Amino acid sequence: xxxxxxxxxxxxxxxxxxxxxxxxxxxxxxxxxxxxxxxxxxxxxxxxxxxxxxxxxxxxxxxxxxxxxxxxxxxxxxxxxxxxxxxxxxxxxxxxxxxxxxxxxxxxxxxxxxxxxxxxxxxxxxxxxxxxxxxxxxxxxxxxxxxxxxxxxxxxxxxxxxxxxxxxxxxxxxxxxxxxxxxxxxxxxxxxxxxxxxxxxxxxxxxxxxxxxxxxxxxxxxxxxxxxxxxxxxxxxxxxxxxxxxxxxxxxxxxxxxxxxxxxxxxxxxxxxxxxxxxxxxxxxxxxxxxxxxxxxxxxxxxxxxxxxxxxxxxxxxxxxxxxxxxxxxxxxxxxxxxxxxxxxxxxxxxxxxxxxxxxxxxxxxxxxxxxxxxxxxxxxxxxxxxxxxxxxxxxxxxxxxxxxxxxxxxxxxxxxxxxxxxxxxxxxxxxxxxxxxxxxxxxxxxxxxxxxxxxxxxxxxxxxxxxxxxxxxxxxxxxxxxxxxxxxxxxxxxxxxxxxxxxxxxxxxxxxxxxxxxxxxxxxxxxxxxxxxxxxxxxxxxxxxxxxxxxxxxxxxxxxxxxxxxxxxxxxxxxxxxxxxxxxxxxxxxxxxxx
Amino acid sequence: xxxxxxxxxxxxxxxxxxxxxxxxxxxxxxxxxxxxxxxxxxxxxxxxxxxxxxxxxxxxxxxxxxxxxxxxxxxxxxxxxxxxxxxxxxxxxxxxxxxxxxxxxxxxxxxxxxxxxxxxxxxxxxxxxxxxxxxxxxxxxxxxxxxxxxxxxxxxxx
Numbered sequence: 001x002x003x004x005x006x007x008x009x010x011x012x013x014x015x016x017x018x019x020x021x022x023x024x025x026x027x028x029x030x031x032x033x034x035x036x037x038x039x040x041x042x043x044x045x046x047x048x049x050x051x052x053x054x055x056x057x058x059x060x061x062x063x064x065x066x067x068x069x070x071x072x073x074x075x076x077x078x079x080x081x082x083x084x085x086x087x088x089x090x091x092x093x094x095x096x097x098x099x100x101x102x103x104x105x106x107x108x109x110x111x112x113x114x115x116x117x118x119x120x121x122x123x124x125x126x127x128x129x130x131x132x133x134x135x136x137x138x139x140x141x142x143x144x145x146x147x148x149x150x151x152x153x154x155x156x157x158x159x160x161x162x163x164x165x166x167x168x169x170x171x172x173x174x175x176x177x178x179x180x181x182x183x184x185x186x187x188x189x190x191x192x193x194x195x196x197x198x199x200x201x202x203x204x205x206x207x208x209x210x211x212x213x214x215x216x217x218x219x220x221x222x223x224x225x226x227x228x229x230x231x232x233x234x235x236x237x238x239x240x241x242x243x244x245x246x247x248x249x250x251x252x253x254x255x256x257x258x259x260x261x262x263x264x265x266x267x268x269x270x271x272x273x274x275x276x277x278x279x280x281x282x283x284x285x286x287x288x289x290x291x292x293x294x295x296x297x298x299x300x301x302x303x304x305x306x307x308x309x310x311x312x313x314x315x316x317x318x319x320x321x322x323x324x325x326x327x328x329x330x331x332x333x334x335x336x337x338x339x340x341x342x343x344x345x346x347x348x349x350x351x352x353x354x355x356x357x358x359x360x361x362x363x364x365x366x367x368x369x370x371x372x373x374x375x376x377x378x379x380x381x382x383x384x385x386x387x388x389x390x391x392x393x394x395x396x397x398x399x400x401x402x403x404x405x406x407x408x409x410x411x412x413x414x415x416x417x418x419x420x421x422x423x424x425x426x427x428x429x430x431x432x433x434x435x436x437x438x439x440x441x442x443x444x445x446x447x448x449x450x451x452x453x454x455x456x457x458x459x460x461x462x463x464x465x466x467x468x469x470x471x472x473x474x475x476x477x478x479x480x481x482x483x484x485x486x487x488x489x490x491x492x493x494x495x496x497x498x499x500x501x502x503x504x505x506x507x508x509x510x511x512x513x514x515x516x517x518x519x520x521x522x523x524x525x526x527x528x529x530x531x532x533x534x535x536x537x538x539x540x541x542x543x544x545x546x547x548x549x550x551x552x553x554x555x556x557x558x559x560x561x562x563x564x565x566x567x568x569x570x571x572x573x574x575x576x577x578x579x580x581x582x583x584x585x586x587x588x589x590x591x592x593x594x595x596x
Numbered sequence: 597x598x599x600x601x602x603x604x605x606x607x608x609x610x611x612x613x614x615x616x617x618x619x620x621x622x623x624x625x626x627x628x629x630x631x632x633x634x635x636x637x638x639x640x641x642x643x644x645x646x647x648x649x650x651x652x653x654x655x656x657x658x659x660x661x662x663x664x665x666x667x668x669x670x671x672x673x674x675x676x677x678x679x680x681x682x683x684x685x686x687x688x689x690x691x692x693x694x695x696x697x698x699x700x701x702x703x704x705x706x707x708x709x710x711x712x713x714x715x716x717x718x719x720x721x722x723x724x725x726x727x728x729x730x731x732x733x734x735x736x737x738x739x740x741x742x743x744x745x746x747x748x749x750x751x752x753x754x
Contacts, residue, residue: 256698276646277698277701280647282731283730283731284648284649285641285648285649285651285742286701286742287648287742288698288701288740289740296647308645308646328646329646331644331646332698332701351646506718507670507671507686507687507718510671
């Protein structure tokens with residue numbers, strides 16, 4: 001398919017000299033970002049343009065003058081037939097609308113930036129909880145299982161249900177309506193939209209993953225402007241997209257070895273999660289590094305306490321001398337609540353001492369709150385997404401209950417302080433819905449005959465939850481019927497996967513086919529996928545993400561908002577905008593009224 | 597359904613016991629076949645900890661010697677690459693194709709003796725060759741491996 005199109009494109013270039021590249025300016029048109037936050041400015045022309053023909057202005061002022069820096073001119077970027085101009089590490093210090101124009105002598109590209117200030121600091125601390133991929137159905141099912149429901153009314157609410165402020169978030173990125181956890185997290189941590197797989201950068205045409213125009217993360221901003229502490233907690237690998245979004249600048253989230261270095265250089269004070277394999281030098285069996293750097297040793301030499309088990313984490317947190325902690329509890333992603341607490345599947349036999357995200361949250365707050373200047377803490381329940389992908393709803397719902405427990409820890413700590421903004425939000429959603437119940441007692445030869453909808457659904461019969469809110473058994477005779485709407489070929493078993501996390505499809509000659517492991521489960525039904533055969537699991541959706549929040553600044557959340565506004569609310573609550581801090585270059589000249 | 601499962605299981609048992617049956621008809625067995633030791637995935641490492649894996653006495657003793665391993669052939673890096681990755685279980689994700697995917701920690705890299713004819717991913721295979729231990733970087737791709745089977749004869753089991 002690609003081949004003839006490429007040939008056609010080349011022919012067009014040859015015959016009509018149509019430019020091979022689109023012109024672009026980064027930050028992009030309608031970027032809405034924080035005054036004083038750093039970024040790399042880049043203009044890409046669609047052809048080779050001699051340096052002397054280029055004129056780039058911000059509100060009519062030449063960029064070199066505005067920023068007091070000579071722009072870097074690249075005649076043939078990465079050997080292409082197109083020129084670029086870069087100015088690294090600049091700020092727009094004053095709020096307002098700015099018209100940016102780039103002319104190659106023939107045509108002019110224009111973008112408008114909307115730069116905002118913030119009010120004075122109102123929150124001492126910010127805790128951002130990410131339920132990765134947490135969809136509305138995850139919340140609903142978690143509430144049913146964890147709190148119980150009778151005659152249409154729940155017996156209780158999840159910890160993030162009763163927060164006073166709520167918003168629907170648009171999660172789409174620069175390149176696509178569908179986001180991934182890299183650019184969606186990057187939107188929260190930088191206030192700039194990005195593209196799939198990218199962290200802390202705008203995706204330009206650069207070939208080097210690390211050469212794309214960067215935008216400043218909240219970790220960098222907080223560390224540059226304040227003496228606050230920063231914590232990064234996840235049950236995924238700590239280099240995975242969401243925790244990486246706190247510190248990373250790369251076009252490819254898969255650069256996990258580089259992201260580990262960026263974590264080390266970030267000056268974050270608490271880092272906890274899985275992913276130890278990227279901390280080990282390549283000579284250590286189990287390492288996923290391609291060099292000899294031993295990051296466990298480097299962190300330790302930098303004054304970090306190191307914990308590899310739940311007990312070590314708790315002991316370190318209890319020690320009043322601990323102000324910095326690296327907790328690595330698994331070489332890969334950690335195991336979820338259903339496996340750790342009940343089924344003992346996944347890798348729980350190999351790693352029996354992994355902490356729970358609620359306990360990681362408690363330990364992180366304990367350590368970070370020793371900083372008198374406050375802290376920014378990000379806590380991710382990353383496995384909600386890791387289980388929604390393989391259509392394993394039970395595991396994703398148990399981890400949603402776990403996120404509720406973690407949020408409760410934060411709420412209990414913040415209760416009465418009125419100085420901590422707590423935000424709970426997915427980064428994107430999955431196509432999952434609660435459609436009724438599956439009742440083994442219903443007649444019928446096929447499992448689909450046992451699916452109850454409307455009045456036939458009734459209520460499930462999960463046992464009473466334990467003290468932490470988890471039903472001790474997920475394998476009950478009348479269970480939730482929860483289905484995914486976007487899936488590869490797979491066998492639907494209508495039952496929880498008690499032997500380990502679901503693997504719906506397996507690779508065969510580069511395409512994905514239904515995993516025959518489930519073919520012989522009684523009642524299993526082949527569902528022919530509605531996704532391309534290159535899809536190995538269910539995929540993210542563009543459905544809005546539901547955010548709830550409490551504490552100073554949370555009142556700014558309402559209605560529908562773009563995901564980048566989460567960053568604005570956080571920096572506004574922390575008063576990180578109009579600071580007289582040292583800025584790079586000279587202030588840009590007067591702002592113009594709405595340009596264009 | 598059940599029949600095909602049984603057949604597959606039998607093929608595995610045959611390979612595991614060294615009684616290579618019809619699946620290998622026409623293939624020349626390597627000269628060292630008699631001295632070959634079976635090495636299972638769960639025998640490679642003695643322990644798996646957060647701060648690294650520890651090789652087992654058995655795999656250390658077999659270093660440089662002929663071994664036979666059973667596993668699944670993962671999707672190749674590129675069609676013309678010289679090696680493939682052998683995994684304990686079929687990989688749902690292709691780590692090379694999907695930036696969100698990582699290899700399991702206990703993979704084995706296999707360098708087949710024949711440069712072609714083996715690149716069908718997703719299949720269970722029996723691999724016979726020389727066990728190599730220690731960190732090594734593939735010259736063409738930069739792929740780092742810790743356990744390898746070199747000069748391998750690869751037999752598809754399905």
